[in-house]
Amino acid sequence: MLGRAAPGVCQVLAVANQQQNRNMATLKAISIRLKSVKNIQKITQSMKMVSAAKYTRAERELKAARPYGEGAVQFYERAEVAPPADEPKELYIAMTSDRGLCGAVHTGVSKVIRTRLAEPGAENIKVICVGDKSRAILQRLYGKHILSVCNEIGRLPPTFNDACKIAGAILTSDYEFGSGKIIYNKFRSVVSYQQSDLPLFSQKAVESSPKLATYDSLDADVIQSYMEFSLASMLFYALKEGACSEQSSRMTAMDNASKNAGEMIDKLTLTFNRTRQAVITRELIEIISGAAALE
Amino acid sequence: MSAWRQAGLNYINYSNIAAKMLRRSLKPELRAEALKRDDSNVRITPWANGRPAHLQTAAK
Numbered sequence: 001m002l003g004r005a006a007p008g009v010c011q012v013l014a015v016a017n018q019q020q021n022r023n024m025a026t027l028k029a030i031s032i033r034l035k036s037v038k039n040i041q042k043i044t045q046s047m048k049m050v051s052a053a054k055y056t057r058a059e060r061e062l063k064a065a066r067p068y069g070e071g072a073v074q075f076y077e078r079a080e081v082a083p084p085a086d087e088p089k090e091l092y093i094a095m096t097s098d099r100g101l102c103g104a105v106h107t108g109v110s111k112v113i114r115t116r117l118a119e120p121g122a123e124n125i126k127v128i129c130v131g132d133k134s135r136a137i138l139q140r141l142y143g144k145h146i147l148s149v150c151n152e153i154g155r156l157p158p159t160f161n162d163a164c165k166i167a168g169a170i171l172t173s174d175y176e177f178g179s180g181k182i183i184y185n186k187f188r189s190v191v192s193y194q195q196s197d198l199p200l201f202s203q204k205a206v207e208s209s210p211k212l213a214t215y216d217s218l219d220a221d222v223i224q225s226y227m228e229f230s231l232a233s234m235l236f237y238a239l240k241e242g243a244c245s246e247q248s249s250r251m252t253a254m255d256n257a258s259k260n261a262g263e264m265i266d267k268l269t270l271t272f273n274r275t276r277q278a279v280i281t282r283e284l285i286e287i288i289s290g291a292a293a294l295e
Numbered sequence: 296m297s298a299w300r301q302a303g304l305n306y307i308n309y310s311n312i313a314a315k316m317l318r319r320s321l322k323p324e325l326r327a328e329a330l331k332r333d334d335s336n337v338r339i340t341p342w343a344n345g346r347p348a349h350l351q352t353a354a355k
Contacts, residue, residue, distance in 0.1 A: 143345025152336045161335035164307050169339045171305055221297070225306040232307050 027275050034268045041261035047101070048254035054157075055190075055247035061157060062187060062244045069237025072230035073198060081201050081209040087178025088124045091147070091170070091200060092116065093235070094138070095184035095242040096131035097154030102250035105185050105242070106133035108195050112183050117142050126175055130166060130239070147175055158243055163236035171228060178202050184238035185245035191252060193245035198234045203227050 083090075092113050096106040113127060113134075126147040129135040135149045150166055180200035185193045206212070206223055299309045318329040341348045 139345065143342075146342040146345065148339055148341045149347070150337050150339045152338045156336060159332055159335055161311070161333065162337045164311055165335055165337045165339065167307055168305070169341075171307070173341070221300075228306040229310065 027272070027279060030268060030272045030275060034265065034272060037261055037264050037268060041258055041265065044254045044257040044261060048251055048258060051102075051247045051250040051254060055244065055251055058157060058240070058244040058247050059187070062240045065237050065240040068233035069198065069241075072234045072237075075215075075226075075230065076199050076201065078211065078214055079206065079209045080211045081199075081206050083179030083201065084205045084208065087176075087202065087204070088121065089175070089177045090125045091128065091175065091177040091180030092125060093128045093170075093180070093182040093200075093238075094130060094134035095182060095238045096129070096134040097242065097246055098132040098151055099154040099246070099250075100133060101253060102246050103253040105193065105246050105249045106131070107137065109183050109185060109242075110134045110137040112195050112197075113138065114142065117145060126177070128166075128170065147173060153239070154243070154246065158236070158239035160232070160236050163232050163239055166235050167228070167232035170231065176202070178205060182234060182238045184242045187241050187244040187248065190248050193249065198238060200231065200234075201227075 094109050094113050096109050100106070110133075114137075116122070117125060117127075122145070125145055127138060127142065127145045128147050128150070129138060130150045131153045132149075132151045135146065135151075139146060148169060150169070153162070177200070179202065181197040182200065183195060183197050186196040187193050203220075203224055206227065207220070212218065304312075315333065318326065318333055321329055
């Protein structure tokens with residue numbers, strides 16, 4: 001939509017230039033350009049409104065989802081779980097979405113993973129791309145590391161069932177990892193977010209952690225159930241954080257785009273008026289000088 | 296070992312089935328709202344060697 005407007009203008013310009021190399025043609029070209037920029041501004045403005053509405057909802061839901069993630073992280077911190085030394089395999093989960101036009105949310109997450117994959121030991125890392133955007137960024141260079149791709153994310157607010165599906169896919173895949181990370185955008189305020197990570201561990205790592213005794217009546221069965229549930233709830237939390245940062249970032253991006261379009265419109269109107277004035281003046285001169293020649 | 300794990304379910308399946316049952320047994324005025332939380336749209340494609348796995352098998 002945005003890309004299509006520009007070639008059209010060029011074509012008009014070229015055709016007009018063939019016909020006559022005068023100011024009249026540029027006048028037409030400017031008015032076409034002006035119209036297209038105005039349309040773009042309308043689009044970005046309405047996109048901003050839509051994402052503002054989605055953002056308020058996402059933030060409300062994020063508040064409700066926060067305990068899920070924090071509870072799970074607390075457990076790992078209290079029990080002082082450490083990645084096992086004998087299992088170098090790692091799993092990274094990139095939390096993005098399918099939709100673009102929202103600033104650097106997706107690039108930020110993918111960049112974290114790309115820098116990790118460029119470091120030594122990368123052959124033991126597998127990545128799960130949640131959302132088409134991270135897949136698009138990572139598949140060219142690091143396609144071999146991708147374990148699976150989840151899409152259809154971002155159209156609707158994420159639900160716990162979504163997180164359950166992803167968690168189920170991780171558990172049923174036969175990839176045995178010792179530790180891992182969920183990379184997501186942590187929402188801080190309307191204008192800021194930060195790439196953060198949530199830890200993932202294998203059951204073996206949890207069982208051999210030094211301070212597991214702080215928790216009462218644990219057996220292997222309970223730990224396994226809890227690990228499964230905490231995986232789903234951490235994914236859910238990361239999805240919510242990601243959705244919220246994405247909407248807020250899209251809001252700012254679209255606000256900036258509308259502002260830029262506004263500036264462009266101002267400049268174009270100015271040149272349009274100037275050219276129009278010039279054309280009128282020239283025509284007047286032509287008429288007057290023609291009349292003067294006849295006398 | 297619990298019965299549901301012997302049947303090949305993990306805790307996520309187990310608790311999801313329980314949650315689904317709970318949602319369905321709510322009073323009608325609450326059920327409509329709860330059922331909205333019941334759906335999921337995510338599609339998951341396994342990948343291997345830098346390509347979606349189902350494309351690879353189709354190519355062979």
